[in-house]
Amino acid sequence: MEEKSLDVLTPGPDEPAIDLREYPNPENDIEKDLAEVLADVMRVERVSIDSHFFDDLGANSLVMAHFCARVRKRADLPSASMKDIYRHPTIRSLATGLANAVPVESSVPAPAEVVTPVATSRYAFCGTLQFVLFLGYSFCAGFVADRGYAWVSAASGVIDIYLRSFVFGSAAFIALCTFPIAAKWLLIGRCKPREFPVWGLTYLRFWTVKVLIHANPMIFFVGNPLYVLYLRALGARIGKGVTILSHSVPACPDLFTVGAGTVIRKDSFFLCYRAHAGRIQTGRVTLGRDVFIGEKTVLDIDTSMGDGAQLGHTSTLYSGQAVPDGQRWHGSPAQLTQHDYLRIGPAPCGTLRRAGFGLITVLQLFFLYVPLTVGGAYMLVTQVPALRNRLSRSTVDLTSSALYIDALILSLLLFFGFVVVGLAVMFTVPRLLNLVVKPDKVYPLYGFHYSAHRAIGRMTNIKFFTWLFGDSSYIVHYLRGVGYDLSRVEQTGSNFGTEVQHETPFLCSVGSGTMVADGLSIINADYSSTSFRVSRASIGSNNFLGNNIAYPSGARTGKNCLLATKVMVPLEGEVREGVGLLGSPCFEIPRSVERDSRFDHLRTGDDLRRNLAAKNRYNTRSMVFFLLVRWLHFFVLTMLGLANAELYDSYGHVLIAAFLVLSLGFTALYFVLVERGIAAFRALRPQVCSIYDPYFWWHERLWKVPDHYLDIFNGTPFKNVIWRMLGVRIGSRVFDDGCYMTERTLTTIGNDCTLNAGSKIQCHSQEDGTFKSDRSTLDAGCTIGVGAHVHYGVTMGTGAVLAPDSFLMKGEEVPEHARWGGNPATEMRVAPHQPEALTRKG
Secondary structure, three states: OOOOOHHHHOOOOOOOOOOOOOOOOOOOHHHHHHHHHHHHHHOOOOOOOOOOOOOOOOOOHHHHHHHHHHHHOOOOOOOOOHHHHHHOOOHHHHHHHHOOOOOOOOOOOOOOOOOOOOOHHHHHHHHHHHHHHHHHHHHHHHHHHHHHHHHHHOOOOHHHHHHHHHHHHHHHHHHHHHHHHHHHHHHOOOOOOOEEEOOOHHHHHHHHHHHHHHHOHHHHHOOOHHHHHHHHHHOOEEOOOOEEOOOOOOOOHHHEEEOOOOEEOOOOEOOOEEEEOOEEEEOOEEEOOOOEEOOOOEEOOOEEEOOOOEEOOOOEEOOOOEEOOOOEEEOOOOEEEOOOOOOOOOOOOOHHHHHHHHHHHHHHHHHHHHHHHHHHHHHHHHHOHHHHHHHHOOOOOOOOHHHHHHHHHHHHHHHHHHHHHHHHHHHHHHHHHHOOOOOOOOEEOOOHHHHHHHHHHHHHOOHHHHHHHOOOOHHHHHHHHHOOEOOOOOOOOOOOOOOEEEOOHHHEEEOOOOEEOOOEEEEOEEEOOOEEEEOOEEEOOOOEEOOOOEEEOOOOEOOOOEEOOOOOOOOOOOOEOOOEEEOOOOEEEOOOOHHHHOOHHHHOHHHHHHHHHHHHHHHHHHHHHHHHHHHHHHHHHHHHHHHHHHHHHHHOHHHHHHHHHHHHHHHHHHHHHHHHHHOOOOOOOOEEEEOOOHHHHHHHHHHHOOOHHHHHHOOOHHHHHHHHHHOOEEOOOOEEOOOEEOOHHHEEEOOOOEEOOOOEEOOEEEEOOEEEEOOEEEOOOOEEOOOOEEOOOOEEOOOOEEOOOOEEOOOOEEOOOOEEEOOOOEEOOOOOOOOHHHHOEO
C-alpha cells in the first residue's frame, strides 16, 4: 500500500479547472487581497474574482478551510468562516458579503482561562486511589458472590434452589441499586453549583459517585417510570408524568429539575457538569412543564427551558441560554424556530397506568429474571462437567491439558452459540412482536404495545452484529434480515458502517445507491409524555450520509443529497434534492466537487464488479479474523474462570475479585496488541484514496478492533496510558472524561488538555467513494466540550476551547486561547457566560 503525505490533500496547480481566459480586475483592496490569499493556498499564479470556488476552481472544503485560516490571520481583512464561503462562493461575492463586517483586530476573543498544570505526583496519587477503590469494590463483589453461592448451593431440590436464588438475587439487586444512592449522599451530600480542579480529593469523591451512579443496574430501566424514581432518590427534582429515554445520567442529580409532562429523547446529554480548562464545573439544568427535548441534544450547565418549550434534534443549549415559555428552538447553538417538534397527540396514561407498569416490571424482575439468572448460573456451575469437576476437586492442577480442552469446548459452544442463536432470535421474534404495533397509530405509553415496541428496539439494536457485518456488503443482508426496506441495492461494499440504530427496523427505508457512514440513528418513533407512534422514515436514493446523524421520519430530503457530519436534518421547507446540507440548523452546500469524484470511474461497469468482488473477499477474511479475535479473548477469560473454579476452595472471594481485575487488565492489553499488530506497530499517514483501494480495506480493519473497554477508564490516568499504548501522541495529565479517537496514531494531544464526555476526534472522512485522512493536533491546555466533534486536518492552538456539541470542520486552524463553537464551528466573539459554579470554588 502506498503511503501519501499531507501534500496530497492540497491540490496542485494542474488540478483546478481554472478559466484562464478572463481575469476581471478587483474593484477594491479586499477583493485583491482575498484573491491573492486564495491563489497562494491553491498554489496557482492568480484566480478570477468571479470564478466559483468549487465549480470553476475545483477547490474543496479542506482547501477553503485553509483559505479561511489564512484570512483570519490577516489583520487587514475581515474574518471569514466556511459558512461565509458556502454563502458567497466567489471572491467578488465574498468580499461584498464581508464588507460590512467589523475588522478583526485579533483572532483572540475575550480573556481566556489559563490551565494551571497539576503536579504529576497529585495526578499519580489520584490514579492510585482510583485503582484502590476499584480493588475494594471488586473485593466486596467477590465476597457477596462467594457468600451467595455458598448459600444457594446448600439448597435441596429445584424449588429450594429457586427460592434461595430469589432471596439472594433480590437482596443483591436491591443492594446494587441502593449502594450508589447511599454513597452519593454520604460522599457528596446535596450537589451545588461549584468548581474544583481535577485530580484532587474533591474530584475523587465526585468521580466515585459518578462511576457508581452509571454502574447502577437501574440504568437498564430507562424509559420506565422506575427510572424516574431512581433519579428522584438521587436528589433530582422531577415532576409527574415525565418520560426519559436517554441513558445519560446526571452526575449531579440535585441540580437537575424537570417539570411534569416533559419528554427527553434518547442520546441526549444533561450531565449537570462539564470539564473546562482542567477544572470540573457543576451547574443547573432546569426544564419546565411539558418540555420536549429532541434526540442527540446537549444541555450545558446553567441552561433552562420554560413551560411548553421545545428543543429540536441535533441541537444545543450553551451555558447561560434560556428558552422562554412556549418557544421552540433548534440548532447549535440553539435559536428560535417555528417548527413544532412535538408531532403526536396525547393518549390516556395516568398515574395508575404508570404505577401498574412499574409494579409489573418489579414482579417480573424479582420473580422471573433474578431467580433465572442466579439459579441458572448455579445450575450451569453444577451441571456442566467442566465446572462441576473443578469445584469438587481436592487437588489443584493448573498445568493439566484437561483445563485447556474444557475451556476450548466451553468457549466455542457459548461464543458461537450466541452468534447463531442471536441471529435466529433477531430475525424471528421481533417480526412476531411487530404484528401488534401498527404504523401511524397512537398508543398510550406503559402498556403492552409500548413493551413490544421497546423489545423490538432492544433486540434489533445489538451492537455486536452491526460491528460484525458493518463496512462490508453483508451489512445489507443483515439489515434486510432485521426488517429494513433497502429497495434495489447498489452494492458498494461500504453501504453502511458499523454503527446503525433505529427505533424499529420495520419502518426504515433506504433508497438505491445510498451510502451511510457511522453513527446513523433513524428516528421513526414519536413520543409525548403519554403516548407514542411509529412511522416510516425514508432516506432517498443516491444519498451520502456522514457521521453521527439523527434522521427523523418526515425529513425534507429527497434524491442525491449529501448530508454532512452532525447535520440537523430538516423537517420543514421544500424537499431538498441534488444538494449538500451542512450544519445545525442546516444550510445548502455543493453536493460534490471535482476532487471528490476523481475515483467515480471505479464505481461503475467492469471496474466496479472486479473491485467489489475483491473487497468482498477481503471483508470476509476480516470478519472471520475478528470473530476468531473475539473468541480467543473469550477463551482466555473462560480459562481464567475455570482456573478460578479449581482454586475456589482455597481462596474463595479473593479469587473472584482477582478474576475481575485480571479480566479488565487482560482485555485492555489484548485489544491494544491486536490493534497495534494489525498496523505492524507503525503509525498511519495521511491518505486520499478510493474505497476500492486495498489500503482502505486494511484501514477498515482498524475500525473493527473492539474498544468499548475504554469507557471503563474514563476520568482516570489509566485512559491516557491506554491511548499512549494505542499510538496517540498524548501529553501529560490529560483529563479524558469520555473522548473517542478513531485514528489514534494521527492524533496529537498536548499537556493538560480537557476532553469531555461524548466528544470525538475523527481523523478521516468518507465522501461517496473517496476516503481521506489527515492529522489533527490539540496543543497544550485545549478544552473539547461535551459531544463536540473534531474532524481531520485540524489544529487547535494552546488553550483553545471548543464549545459543547460543536463540529470543527476539516482543515480548520483555531488560534491560541480562542473560543470556537457552533455547527459548523466558528469563532465566538460574544463574552462567555460566567457559570454560577465560578462563585463557589471547591
